[in-house]
Structures are given as structure tokens and as C-alpha cells.
Amino acid sequence: MPIWGTGKMLQVTGLEVFYGNIQALHGVSFRVAAGETVTIIGSNGAGKSTTLMAIAGLLKPRKGQIKYCGRQVEKLSAYQTVRLGISLCPEGRRIFASLSVHENLTMGAVQRRDRKAVRADIDWVLSLFPDLKSRLEQSGGTLSGGQQQMLAIGRALMSRPKLLILDEPSLGLAPVLVNQIFNVIAALKNENTTVLLVEQNARRALEIADRGYVIETGRITLEGPSAALKNNERVKNAYLGG
Amino acid sequence: MRPERRSFYTLAAIGLFFLGICLLEMYGSHYDRRVANLMMIYVILTVSLNLSNGIMGISSLGQIGFMSIGAYVAAVLTLPAGLKERWLTGLPHWLSTIQAGLLPAMVLAGVLAAVVAFLVGIVILRLQGVFAAVATLGFLIIVKVIAENWMSVTRGGRGISALPAYTNLWWTGAAALVTICVVLRIVKSPHGRSMLAVREHDLAAQSIGINAPRIRLLAFVVSAFFTGIAGSLWANLIGVVSPGSFYLWLTLLIIIMMVVGGMGSVTGSVISAAGFTILLELLRGFENRIAVYGISYILFAAVFMLVIIFRPDGVMGDREFSWTLLQRAAAFSRRKSP
Amino acid sequence: MSPTAYFFQQFLNALSLGSIYALVTIGLAMVFSILRLINFAHGDLMMIGSYAILMIWDAGAPGWVAILAGVAISGVAGIIMERVCYRPLRGSAEMTTLLTSFAVVVLLENGAILLFGPNTRPFGILNFSHPTFSIYSTLISKIDVVTVILTLTILLLTALFIKRTTMGIAMRAVADDLTASHLVGIHLNRVIVSAFFIGSLFAGLAGLLWSARAGKIYPLMGFIPVVKAFVAAVIGGFGSIPGAVIGGYVLGFAEVFLIALLPPDFQGYRDAFVFVLLIFILLIRPQGILGAKAMERRI
Numbered sequence: 001m002p003i004w005g006t007g008k009m010l011q012v013t014g015l016e017v018f019y020g021n022i023q024a025l026h027g028v029s030f031r032v033a034a035g036e037t038v039t040i041i042g043s044n045g046a047g048k049s050t051t052l053m054a055i056a057g058l059l060k061p062r063k064g065q066i067k068y069c070g071r072q073v074e075k076l077s078a079y080q081t082v083r084l085g086i087s088l089c090p091e092g093r094r095i096f097a098s099l100s101v102h103e104n105l106t107m108g109a110v111q112r113r114d115r116k117a118v119r120a121d122i123d124w125v126l127s128l129f130p131d132l133k134s135r136l137e138q139s140g141g142t143l144s145g146g147q148q149q150m151l152a153i154g155r156a157l158m159s160r161p162k163l164l165i166l167d168e169p170s171l172g173l174a175p176v177l178v179n180q181i182f183n184v185i186a187a188l189k190n191e192n193t194t195v196l197l198v199e200q201n202a203r204r205a206l207e208i209a210d211r212g213y214v215i216e217t218g219r220i221t222l223e224g225p226s227a228a229l230k231n232n233e234r235v236k237n238a239y240l241g242g
Numbered sequence: 243m244r245p246e247r248r249s250f251y252t253l254a255a256i257g258l259f260f261l262g263i264c265l266l267e268m269y270g271s272h273y274d275r276r277v278a279n280l281m282m283i284y285v286i287l288t289v290s291l292n293l294s295n296g297i298m299g300i301s302s303l304g305q306i307g308f309m310s311i312g313a314y315v316a317a318v319l320t321l322p323a324g325l326k327e328r329w330l331t332g333l334p335h336w337l338s339t340i341q342a343g344l345l346p347a348m349v350l351a352g353v354l355a356a357v358v359a360f361l362v363g364i365v366i367l368r369l370q371g372v373f374a375a376v377a378t379l380g381f382l383i384i385v386k387v388i389a390e391n392w393m394s395v396t397r398g399g400r401g402i403s404a405l406p407a408y409t410n411l412w413w414t415g416a417a418a419l420v421t422i423c424v425v426l427r428i429v430k431s432p433h434g435r436s437m438l439a440v441r442e443h444d445l446a447a448q449s450i451g452i453n454a455p456r457i458r459l460l461a462f463v464v465s466a467f468f469t470g471i472a473g474s475l476w477a478n479l480i481g482v483v484s485p486g487s488f489y490l491w492l493t494l495l496i497i498i499m500m501v502v503g504g505m506g507s508v509t510g511s512v513i514s515a516a517g518f519t520i521l522l523e524l525l526r527g528f529e530n531r532i533a534v535y536g537i538s539y540i541l542f543a544a545v546f547m548l549v550i551i552f553r554p555d556g557v558m559g560d561r562e563f564s565w566t567l568l569q570r571a572a573a574f575s576r577r578k579s580p
Numbered sequence: 581m582s583p584t585a586y587f588f589q590q591f592l593n594a595l596s597l598g599s600i601y602a603l604v605t606i607g608l609a610m611v612f613s614i615l616r617l618i619n620f621a622h623g624d625l626m627m628i629g630s631y632a633i634l635m636i637w638d639a640g641a642p643g644w645v646a647i648l649a650g651v652a653i654s655g656v657a658g659i660i661m662e663r664v665c666y667r668p669l670r671g672s673a674e675m676t677t678l679l680t681s682f683a684v685v686v687l688l689e690n691g692a693i694l695l696f697g698p699n700t701r702p703f704g705i706l707n708f709s710h711p712t713f714s715i716y717s718t719l720i721s722k723i724d725v726v727t728v729i730l731t732l733t734i735l736l737l738t739a740l741f742i743k744r745t746t747m748g749i750a751m752r753a754v755a756d757d758l759t760a761s762h763l764v765g766i767h768l769n770r771v772i773v774s775a776f777f778i779g780s781l782f783a784g785l786a787g788l789l790w791s792a793r794a795g796k797i798y799p800l801m802g803f804i805p806v807v808k809a810f811v812a813a814v815i816g817g818f819g820s821i822p823g824a825v826i827g828g829y830v831l832g833f834a835e836v837f838l839i840a841l842l843p844p845d846f847q848g849y850r851d852a853f854v855f856v857l858l859i860f861i862l863l864i865r866p867q868g869i870l871g872a873k874a875m876e877r878r879i
Contacts, residue, residue, distance in 0.1 A: 058759065078763055079765045079767045079768070082763070083765065090760065090763055094757050094759060095757075096752070096753045096756040096760060097757070098755075098756050099752055103749050103752075103753075110766050111767075155764060158764075
């Protein structure tokens with residue numbers, strides 16, 4: 001199943017990130033193999049989003065390595081990591097509010113020059129999220145929360161990422177919409193997209209992921225196959241509601 | 243260091259300061275005295291700008307407008323009566339027949355600048371950040387346009403010349419000292435702490451009961467008062483006031499002096515203003531020698547950009563010079579070089 | 581002259597002045613919407629463009645070559661300005677960059693005084709500016725017609741650019757959400773440089789039209805137009821491109837009709853009235869009439 005023989009698409013080693021003098025990550029290490037779906041679970045402020053932002057190139061780590069497809073990427077800027085095939089769908093959606101849905105999707109493919117394929121991919125994204133189809137010319141800010149989340153994921157997919165990173169995709173959504181989002185993630189997984197998923201909804205995340213990591217106060221404290229984590233007493237108590 | 247010791251040093255420094263003025267007035271050349279006077283005026287301008295922009299955090303680009311007002315007030319008051327009747331036909335009769343001395347001119351210049359600042363401040367201080375900056379710049383332009391067009395009172399673009407040279411170092415030195423003391427006093431008072439609180443976080447300060455608009459207006463008006471006085475001293479030092487004197491270059495110059503000295507540091511402003519005055523004079527001399535003018539402007543602007551890029555807090559940051567600081571620095575250097 | 585003819589003449593005059601303001605304001609607004617930078621030195625690009633045109637023309641080049649080259653020089657000057665003066669300050673507070681731009685103004689204007697001398701020079705290029713023709717006894721100066729047509733064409737092209745091209749959409753995206761634009765892979769520096777380049781080209785063009793109107797140029801010519809462009813930007817809602825255009829025309833009309841209405845003794849105060857207007861508008865709508873986004877520290 002893995003596309004790259006070794007199976008190591010992303011390898012994070014000893015990551016340390018600071019905000020000013022405050023250390024947010026104390027040596028985070030984990031890996032994601034090609035074709036895998038991996039989840040990182042943890043409570044608020046544990047360092048999940050910080051880890052993701054460092055991978056995407058929004059934050060520069062003070063120490064540690066991020067290896068992606070055999071390349072060191074921790075010093076790269078966001079537009080460079082996107083070029084290499086990393087796409088982060090950020091927490092809080094952050095869609096472009098004054099741009100139309102169509103323009104938002106175009107911006108997701110801003111670095112691509114293959115216009116025909118981009119047009120085909122817009123159709124593909126719209127087939128994943130049929131709700132958006134009738135709203136292509138509507139501006140992003142007028143969409144509902146669920147539609148905005150779909151647009152954000154769709155926009156992240158428009159760069160044709162090898163590694164899709166989703167930060168809290170189900171946050172604040174109604175259960176029906178959460179299902180819809182997870183169905184799409186499952187569909188992507190079936191298409192062999194590598195997905196790194198950060199979720200507060202640990203139950204759903206562990207259901208869909210192959211493996212998982214638990215992050216606590218800037219450190220990875222547990223790791224293992226999803227099934228094992230689901231049955232782990234500590235995980236059960238802390239994240240799955242007993 | 244014990245408090246009595248500190249105030250002794252301060253008094254001694256003030257004594258030395260006036261001794262220096264005395265010596266300069268007695269033995270200094272005309273040029274020396276002129277530079278020293280300018281230095282004092284720049285100190286007043288920079289310290290008062292620091293009160294409104296540095297300590298209070300108002301983004302004002304209009305400070306020199308108040309200087310312009312002060313200078314014109316002084317010019318109108320101190321111009322010999324005969325010239326007034328010929329040039330300034332718009333003045334009321336009682337005004338055109340008198341010639342005031344420097345002290346009343348200074349006081350009125352300061353008061354009028356403060357009154358204008360009060361009226362302008364009520365309106366402009368409701369704006370924040372860059373909008374306040376551009377609105378105050380608009381104020382500066384308005385003052386200049388009025389000075390250029392109100393022929394019967396300002397004599398328009400020709401300016402008012404032949405002003406009596408009343409200004410001497412006793413006046414400028416004393417005015418600078420008073421400005422520094424008053425501003426330092428305000429900074430150390432509860433008002434000063436409120437100003438810092440409002441600067442750091444407007445809403446938080448208001449939530450603990452500080453009347454932010456009033457404290458901003460206070461800083462703005464006091465600052466304008468001293469700036470107006472500086473304008474009157476300038477008018478009677480240079481002998482000419484014209485609309486173009488009080489415009490962009492002077493605005494930038496005092497901003498440079500303030501930023502390099504450290505926004506928020508009164509003593510930093512004093513040191514910086516003094517240093518830049520000397521630098522400016524040296525550059526003027528150089529320009530005269532090579533007969534190429536305007537290099538100082540370009541150099542100052544470039545220096546300012548470098549400072550802002552590499553040392554945005556200025557030399558002093560918002561620390562103040564104090565005898566204790568000096569003592570500590572001395573102790574530090576002794577330890578370093580045995 | 582009949583009242584109708586007088587009105588029409590003033591109308592065209594206002595349209596022409598408003599066009600120039602619109603051109604200057606677009607550049608100011610474009611850069612502001614992306615960087616939250618108020619670039620006072622934007623007006624000096626008008627000056628640079630005009631001097632460049634005059635120099636090249638004086639050297640014997642045909643008028644159209646001088647104009648194209650001069651406008652291009654102004655565009656390049658804008659790129660250099662961004663690289664040298666503003667890029668090192670990326671991430672600084674708004675006031676820091678604003679004060680820097682103020683220093684750039686002093687730097688450029690005194691540099692120009694050093695190079696070209698402080699005096700005004702006649703600006704004779706576009707010599708057809710003064711000849712006028714008359715329709716139904718209305719005197720129309722050709723420069724006004726040229727200004728209006730040229731500007732309207734450019735505005736149309738700008739609208740297409742902003743609406744249709746990837747770079748145009750990217751500019752709006754960056755103005756919307758900086759972090760998200762990073763994440764989708766927008767190369768921020770390219771967007772910023774494009775905004776500076778386009779804005780500076782427009783400033784160069786506005787400089788040409790402004791100078792042709794006035795028939796003279798001088799080193800400090802750019803400052804008042806740029807502060808007025810700020811007024812126009814505020815009228816239209818700061819940072820919005822359509823707002824910049826609307827604001828430019830509103831200001832042009834306000835100014836021309838102010839002159840027409842003011843008694844001759846007060847015409848010198850025109851600029852004072854414009855800035856009173858600015859302060860007034862800032863007070864009733866601090867965020868601009870069309871409502872720009874909250875001002876905050878960015879990038």
C-alpha cells in the first residue's frame with residue numbers, strides 16, 4: 001500500500017517550539033507513513049496546533065527536525081511546504097470571507113499551473129461536498145459553519161497534497177455535519193491520501209485512524225495502533241469520557 | 243543610594259547647568275550661543291513630544307503645528323509696533339500699537355497652543371493609531387495653509403521678519419529645565435502611571451477606572467503648551483517666522499530625536515536632542531564647506547530608518563537616567579576592567 | 581458663458597481631478613490592504629515618475645517613449661522602496677512603518693532637491709494640455725479628456741485584474757486572512773511586490789497627468805496629493821479598491837465645487853477644508869465610510 005518504499009512520509013524528531021520565552025513543545029517526535037491515517041489527540045493547549053503549524057512552515061522550531069519525503073523541511077516557509085505537497089487545513093477554518101467559494105478553491109490551487117486539471121479538481125471537490133455546488137459564487141463569509149469547514153477542507157485538497165493535515169475539522173459542528181466530514185475523510189483514506197488528523201473528538205478520530213499519538217503539555221506521552229489506544233485505560237479516562 | 247544624596251547630585255547638576263549658561267552668555271561666541279539656544283529649544287520640543295507620543299502613546303504628527311502657533315503668537319506680539327501697522331493690517335488696534343516682551347509672549351504662545359490643542363484634542367484623540375497620525379498630519383497642514391493665506395495677520399508666505407532677538411540662554415535654559423521637571427513630575431505622578439496603563443491597554447485601563455480620554459487630552463495639552471513656548475523662543479531667536487519653517491522636516495526631526503532617545507524616556511530625549519543638535523550643526527558646517535545642501539536631511543532620515551530597523555526601542559528604551567543607574571554602570575565597568 | 585456650459589466645464593474638471601486622485605489612491609489602498617502600511621512616500625513616486633519623464637524627454641526621446649519609460653521607472657522605484665525600506669520592517673507595529681514612510685518622504689524629497697534643485701520646472705510634455713476645443717461654447721481642455729479616458733480604461737483593466745487573475749484574487753485573499761494565504765501556498769513577497777509595482781505605475785501615471793495639468797513640477801509635489809489620497813481612501817473605506825476609486829472621485833468633485841463656491845479670498849484655504857473634511861469623516865466613521873476591517877497589527 002505505501003507509495004514510498006520505506007513508508008516514512010513524515011518523520012518529526014525532537015521538535016521544540018517557543019512562543020517568546022514560553023516553550024510550547026518539549027521534543028515532540030512522531031511519524032506518518034505514506035497512505036496512513038494518523039491522529040494526534042490531546043486536550044486544549046497541549047501543543048497539537050503548534051505541532052501542525054511547525055510542519056506547515058508557519059512556525060520555525062528552535063530545535064528538532066521535520067523530515068518529509070526524505071527532505072528536511074523545518075526551515076521552509078509555508079508556500080514552500082505547500083509546493084512539496086503538504087497542505088494544512090487550519091483550525092477555525094480561516095476561509096477567505098470576501099472571496100467567493102470558487103475563488104477560495106482557486107486559491108487552494110494557487111501554485112498549480114495545470115489549469116485543466118485544476119478545473120477537474122474543483123469538480124472533484126464539489127462531488128465530495130455537494131452542498132457547495134449551488135453556492136460557487138457566494139462569498140465565503142456568508143456560508144454556514146459546516147459549509148465553511150467543507151470549503152476549508154476542499155481548499156486544502158485543491159493543492160493535490162501528498163500529506164493532508166486537518167486541524168480540528170469537526171470543532172463546533174452539529175453531529176450530522178461531523179458525520180459528513182468524517183465520511184469524506186474516510187473517502188480520502190480509501191483513495192490512499194495520507195492524512196494527519198488532530199481532533200478533540202478522540203473517539204471518532206481513533207475510529208478512522210490507523211495509528212494514534214497522545215500529546216500532553218508539549219510531549220508525546222502515548223502512541224500505538226488506534227485499536228490499542230481505544231482500549232487504553234488512560235486514554236479512556238482522559239479522552240473518551242470513561 | 244540615599245535620597246538626600248540623590249537630590250544633592252541633582253541640585254549640583256542644575257547648578258552646573260546654570261553655570262554653563264552663565265559662562266556661555268559671558269564668553270561664548272554668537273554662534274555658540276545660537277547652537278546652545280537651539281539645543282534647548284529642541285530639548286523642549288522632544289521632551290514634550292515624548293510626553294504625548296512616547297509616554298502617552300498618542301500617534302501625533304501634528305506637534306509642530308503647535309510650535310507654529312506659538313511662534314506666530316510670539317511674532318505678532320513682539321513685532322515692533324510700526325512694522326505691525328504696516329504689515330499686519332488685520333490686527334485689532336490695541337494689538338497693533340503695543341510691543342510685548344518675551345515673557346508675556348511666551349506665556350500667551352503656550353496658552354494659545356494649549357487651547358488649540360484642547361479643542362483639536364477633543365476631536366482628534368478619539369481616533370486611534372494610524373488614523374490619529376493622519377488626522378494630526380491634516381492638522382499640521384491646516385495650520386500651514388492658514389499661515390500661508392491669512393495675509394493680514396501672518397503676512398502669508400513672506401513670513402514675519404525683523405523680530406527682536408529677545409531669546410537668550412537664560413530663557414531657553416530655564417524653559418527647558420521647567421519642561422523637563424514638569425514632564426518628569428507628571429511621569430512619576432499617578433497621572434503618569436495612568437498614562438502608561440492607557441498606552442499599554444486602553445480598555446483594561448478604563449476598566450479599572452482610569453478616564454482614558456481625559457488623561458490623553460491632558461498629555462496632549464501639556465505637550466502642546468511647552469511646544470508653543472518652544473515656538474515663541476524660536477521666533478525670537480531666529481528673528482523670522484514663515485509657514486514653511488514649521489512643517490515636515492521639523493516634524494521628522496523631533497520624531498527622530500524622540501525615537502532615538504527612546505520613546506518613554508525623558509532623559510533619553512534630552513540626551514538625544516542635545517546630541518542631534520550638535521550633529522546637525524556639524525553637518526551644516528560640512529554642507530557649507532562643500533556647498534551642497536540637504537545632505538543632513540537625507541542622512542538623518544537614513545539614520546532614523548536604520549535605528550528603527552535595528553534598535554526600535556531607541557538608546558534608552560523607556561528607562562530613565564538616574565544617579566543610581568550611573569553608579570551601577572560605573573561599578574559594572576570597574577568590575578570589567580580591573 | 582452660459583451656466584450650463586460653466587457647470588459642464590467644472591464637471592469635467594472635477595472628473596479629471598478625481599481620476600488622478602483615484603489613480604493615486606488605488607496604490608495606497610492596495611498596499612494598505614495587504615501590509616497595513618500607510619505609505620506617505622507613495623506620492624513621491626509621482627514626483628519620481630514626472631522627473632524621469634522630463635529628463636528622458638529633455639534628452640531628446642519622443643514623448644511617448646519618455647512617458648512609458650518614466651512610468652516604468654516609477655514602478656521600479658516602488659519595488660526598490662519596498663525592498664529597501666519596508667521589507668526589513670515586516671512585522672513591526674503600524675506606527676513604526678508609518679514613521680518610516682515619513683522618513684522616506686524626507687529622504688526622497690531632499691534627494692530630489694539635491695539632484696534637481698528646489699525650484700519648479702516647466703513640464704511641457706503632453707503639450708496639447710493647454711489647447712482647448714469648444715463644443716457648444718463649452719471650453720474643454722484636452723488634458724482633462726485624456727485624463728478621464730485613460731483613467732477609466734485603467735480602472736476597467738484593474739477591475740478585471742482584481743476580479744479575474746490569480747494574482748488579483750491572491751491580493752484579496754491576503755487582505756482577507758494572512759495566515760490562511762500562507763497556508764494555501766501564496767507567495768506573500770510576490771503579492772506585495774506586485775501591489776507595490778502596480779500602485780507605483782499608477783502613481784507614475786498620476787504624476788504625469790498631475791504635472792501636465794499643473795504645467796510644472798517640483799521636488800515636493802507629491803506630498804499633498806498623497807495625503808489627499810489618504811482622505812479619498814478614508815472616504816471610500818480604507819483598504820478597499822472600489823472604495824479608493826469612489827473616494828477619489830468624491831474628493832475630486834468636492835474640491836472643484838468647493839473652489840467654485842468659495843469666495844476668491846478663501847480659495848487658498850481649499851486644502852484646509854479638505855483636511856477638515858478628513859477629520860470630520862474619521863470622526864463619524866473612524867473605519868471609513870464603506871467600512872473597512874478593524875485596524876490591527878498584521879504580518
